[in-house]
Amino acid sequence: MGQADQRHKSALSPTTDEMKLVFPARPMAVRQALQASMTGLARLNLTVDEQGIIEIVLAEVLNNVVEHAYAHHKKGVIELRVKRMSDSLNFTVLDDGVPFPKGNLPAHPSHTLAGPVEDLPEGGFGWSLIRDLTKDLHYVRSDVRNRLDFSIALADTRIS
Amino acid sequence: MELAHTDTAEARVITVGEHRIDAAIAISFKDRMRELTDGGPNRVIVDMTQVDFIDSSGLGAIVAALKQVGPDKSFELAGLSGTVQKVFKLTRMDTVFTIHPAIDIALGGPVADVG
Numbered sequence: 001m002g003q004a005d006q007r008h009k010s011a012l013s014p015t016t017d018e019m020k021l022v023f024p025a026r027p028m029a030v031r032q033a034l035q036a037s038m039t040g041l042a043r044l045n046l047t048v049d050e051q052g053i054i055e056i057v058l059a060e061v062l063n064n065v066v067e068h069a070y071a072h073h074k075k076g077v078i079e080l081r082v083k084r085m086s087d088s089l090n091f092t093v094l095d096d097g098v099p100f101p102k103g104n105l106p107a108h109p110s111h112t113l114a115g116p117v118e119d120l121p122e123g124g125f126g127w128s129l130i131r132d133l134t135k136d137l138h139y140v141r142s143d144v145r146n147r148l149d150f151s152i153a154l155a156d157t158r159i160s
Numbered sequence: 161m162e163l164a165h166t167d168t169a170e171a172r173v174i175t176v177g178e179h180r181i182d183a184a185i186a187i188s189f190k191d192r193m194r195e196l197t198d199g200g201p202n203r204v205i206v207d208m209t210q211v212d213f214i215d216s217s218g219l220g221a222i223v224a225a226l227k228q229v230g231p232d233k234s235f236e237l238a239g240l241s242g243t244v245q246k247v248f249k250l251t252r253m254d255t256v257f258t259i260h261p262a263i264d265i266a267l268g269g270p271v272a273d274v275g
Contacts, residue, residue, distance in 0.1 A: 027184035052243035059215040063183040113256050117231065122223045125216035125251045132250055 011040035014159050017084040025069075025076035025095065030062045033080065040082070041089075045156045053133050054089070054152055060126040061093050061148060069097025069146055084159070088135075088151040099141040161188045165196050171203040172196070173263060176211050181218030189218070193225040202233045207263040209239035214247050226257065234258070238266040 009020050019040045023033045037058055038051065046054070062078060070076035081092040100106070108131060111121040131137065134150040162177025174196050181189055197204050229235040238260040240248065248254040260266035
């Protein structure tokens with residue numbers, strides 16, 4: 001596979017409906033991958049709101065892989081695939097880290113904000129954001145690999 | 161970590177010079193906020209105008225900063241961009257924080273005075 005082919009696949013264009021990014025599972029690499037993802041989606045007619053949703057969801061999913069799946073693995077790699085559908089984008093995130101506890105996605109946390117300030121939660125927001133902003137969220141562990149699929153609905157999926 | 165501060169007669173304004181408050185900088189953000197809110201005026205306003213993006217780790221760091229400040233000081237936010245506002249709203253943290261549309265409004269508006 002030539003380099004031109006690789007570049008071609010890191011962005012959605014009128015001639016390709018799929019893109020793929022592979023990057024190290026580290027916080028700064030995730031930051032760069034988010035930037036690359038948004039650049040790769042630049043030719044879609046996304047609203048500012050949709051761009052925000054996509055970036056929030058990807059940040060939560062990818063950072064979760066870094067912090068949990070690869071918590072004790074410094075050289076982990078993450079693969080992100082995006083496929084353009086008629087009314088949504090379908091995302092697949094693959095990693096070779098440890099599986100989710102008990103093989104399932106975390107339950108919807110029900111944190112309360114009603115108590116005193118010192119009891120406010122400082123975490124646990126990630127999965128509620130992911131669940132609120134995606135549909136068809138599905139996790140499967142096969143052999144040594146985690147696979148998370150989800151989609152994000154879009155008003156207009158045309159490419160310019 | 162780009163955090164600058166200036167003190168007015170009544171408030172310490174902390175200006176976030178980062179475009180992102182995310183997992184990559186959440187811990188250093190929290191630590192630096194602790195230094196900047198330790199001492200100084202009793203009203204702290206964090207100007208977030210330059211922040212385009214925040215993730216749940218960054219949000220956690222801001223909640224931690226609120227908790228560090230303690231009950232004797234007011235800890236407020238100003239100038240939340242669209243995506244940052246969205247994260248606050250979805251997590252309902254917009255109901256926990258005092259949020260001003262912009263820093264000049266925060267400074268020019270009426271100050272809650274219980275004394």
